[in-house]
Amino acid sequence: AQSVAQPEDQVKVAEGNPLTVKCTYSVSGNPYLFWYVQYPNRGLQFLLKYITGDNLVKGSYGFEAEFNKSQTSFHLKKPSALVSDSALYFCAVRDGAGNTPLVFGKGTRLSVIA
Amino acid sequence: KAGVTQTPRYLIKTRGQQVTLSCSPISGHRSVSWYQQTPGQGLQFLFEYFSETQRNKGNFPGRFSGRQFSNSRSEMNVSTLELGDSALYLCASSLDYYSYEQYFGPGTRLTVT
Numbered sequence: 001a002q003s004v005a006q007p008e009d010q011v012k013v014a015e016g017n018p019l020t021v022k023c024t025y026s027v028s029g030n031p032y033l034f035w036y037v038q039y040p041n042r043g044l045q046f047l048l049k050y051i052t053g054d055n056l057v058k059g060s061y062g063f064e065a066e067f068n069k070s071q072t073s074f075h076l077k078k079p080s081a082l083v084s085d086s087a088l089y090f091c092a093v094r095d096g097a098g099n100t101p102l103v104f105g106k107g108t109r110l111s112v113i114a
Numbered sequence: 115k116a117g118v119t120q121t122p123r124y125l126i127k128t129r130g131q132q133v134t135l136s137c138s139p140i141s142g143h144r145s146v147s148w149y150q151q152t153p154g155q156g157l158q159f160l161f162e163y164f165s166e167t168q169r170n171k172g173n174f175p176g177r178f179s180g181r182q183f184s185n186s187r188s189e190m191n192v193s194t195l196e197l198g199d200s201a202l203y204l205c206a207s208s209l210d211y212y213s214y215e216q217y218f219g220p221g222t223r224l225t226v227t
Contacts, residue, residue, distance in 0.1 A: 032213050043118070043204055043218035051213050090157065094212065101170040102147065102216065104157040 002027040002095045006105035013081045014113050021076040021089050021108045029097020033074040035065055038088040038107075047089075050074060051096075061085070081112045115140055118207050118219035126225045132193040135222045139186050139207030145169075146188040147216060148180060151202040160203075163188055164211040195226045 004025045013019045025031055032051050036044040048059025055067045065076045076089060091105040119138045127133050139146050148160040159172040163182035180190040186207070192199055202223050206216035 034215060036218075043220045044206075046215045046217060049215050096213070099169060099212075101159045101162055101172065103159065104149075106156045 002031075002093050002100060002103050004091050004093045004103055004105040006089075006091055006108045008108050009106070010109045010111065012111045012113060015083055016080050019078050019081040019085070019110065019112070021091075021110060023074045023076065023091030023105060024072050025074060025091070025093040026072065027093060027095040027097070029095050031067075031072075031074075032094040032096050033065075033067065034092040034094075034102070035059065035063070035074075035076050036090045036092065036104075038090065040087075044090060047076070083112045083114050086110055086112045118205055118217055120203075120205050120219040120222050122222060123220065124223045124225075126227060127195050128227055129195055129197060131195050132191065133195060133224065134189055134191045135203055135205075135224075137188045137190075137205030137207075137219060139188070139205075140217055143207035143209050143217070144186055145208045145211050145214070145216075146182055146186060147206045147208075148188070148190050149204045149206070150174075151204055151221070152200075157204070160190065169211065192224075197226050200224060200226045 034049045035047040038044045050067045058064045088107045094102045121136045145164045147162040150158045161180040162170040166182045177193045182188045202221045204221045206218045208214040208216045
């Protein structure tokens with residue numbers, strides 16, 4: 001069965017600094033990888049995905065993520081954090097080998113401090 | 115385009131009652147998924163439907179059921195409610211099945227007393 005881990009419950013960064021939110025995954029086939037963001041009292045918003053192709057994926061709001069097959073990672077990054085980026089971030093994975101559901105990590109709370 | 119809509123947004127029920135939640139996907143989307151979100155367990159997968167067929171089911175008891183209609187709208191039902199069913203229930207739709215990103219609704223906040 002596929003799984004995804006977000007090793008940090010919380011990440012704090014200063015505004016203007018680069019940010020990284022970590023994600024590692026486990027699947028038997030090729031991974032389909034997604035990042036979502038959740039603002040307070042709202043549903044999740046899609047940020048970006050990796051299905052195939054370039055390992056560096058660019059998404060909404062200046063976010064990007066790098067797929068690393070050897071390290072089974074898909075870390076979310078942004079060169080310069082904004083206070084408005086403060087939210088709960090979820091990594092999700094689906095096993096491209098078969099008919100399995102989308103599995104989410106526990107989430108990482110990002111706090112950007114002014 | 116209108117986003118995913120869920121009704122009702124808030125619901126208070128008593129233990130033992132049943133509840134039906136509704137989800138209208140983005141126009142043209144054929145796949146609908148349901149998730150339960152709680153502070154302790156995070157996002158737990160409930161069901162996934164595509165073209166009225168249940169494609170995947172999560173590890174929830176049989177009290178949880180769902181269906182999808184020919185217009186892609188979906189409902190989920192929870193019978194014999196328990197206190198532990200209190201959660202935010204999220205519906206998500208996607209254009210097609212599997213490799214497509216999901217777009218989430220605002221959720222239905224269910225409180226069981």
